[in-house]
Amino acid sequence: MRQEEGETIDQFISRLQRQAQNCEFTDTDEQIRDQVIDKCKSSLLRHKLLEKGKSLTLKVVQDTARALEVVDVQLKTMEGEFKREVNQVHEGQRSQKKPGRVKKKCYCCGKEGQFARDRECPARSANCNKCHLTGHFAVVCKTKKHTK
Known part of the structure; x- marks a missing residue:
């Protein structure tokens, strides 16, 4: 058995x-x-x-x-x-992902539906025109303007 x-x-x-x-x-x-x-x-x-x-x-x-x-x-x-x-x-x-929902934007390039750690992020190697640091664009730059 x-x-x-x-x-x-x-x-x-x-x-x-x-x-x-x-x-x-x-x-x-x-x-x-x-x-x-x-x-x-x-x-x-x-x-x-x-x-x-x-x-x-x-x-x-x-x-x-x-x-x-x-x-x-x-x-x-x-x-x-x-x-x-x-x-x-x-x-x-x-x-x-449903329509009408707010999609998050990459905090490095500002592109919707992409994240800063993505290899395709165009800002990965770009220099910011505002603060001159590498890794983000001026449009999303969070540094404060320096006044003299």
């Missing part, structure tokens, strides 16, 4: 225990333990169980598998929340 898709370890062990009633095992728990190790869906669970060595009992198998199943559910929940957050960010970015 193999663990079926979507079947918890407890459900799998219950099926094995029902089937074991038809067999003449000397140690049913040991046989079920071995079957779980060999036929479970999760290679991570198999790895964790084999690490335990000779101290591995059916109860330890169940406890380890349950803990791993809980962690798996938590991870899927967290990943789902992360995907929702990412989608919300993307939705927010799309809504900012």
Whole structure:
């Protein structure tokens, strides 16, 4: 018997225990333990169980598998929340691009829809005619005029 898709370890062990009633095992728990190790869906669970060595009992198998199943559910929940957050960010970015919204301008060149760190910014290597510093145009210069 193999663990079926979507079947918890407890459900799998219950099926094995029902089937074991038809067999003449000397140690049913040991046989079920071995079957779980060999036929479970999760290679991570198999790895964790084999690490335990000779101290591995059916109860330890169940406890380890349950803990791993809980962690798996938590991870899927967290990943789902992360995907929702990412989608919300993307939705927010799309809504900012709707007509009628004010688009931000680059503070180096003044061009709409571009940012100062963009490699295509024409002001990256330009000198300001107002303050004579490199990296922005006079039209966006924030230095105050010096009066004599």
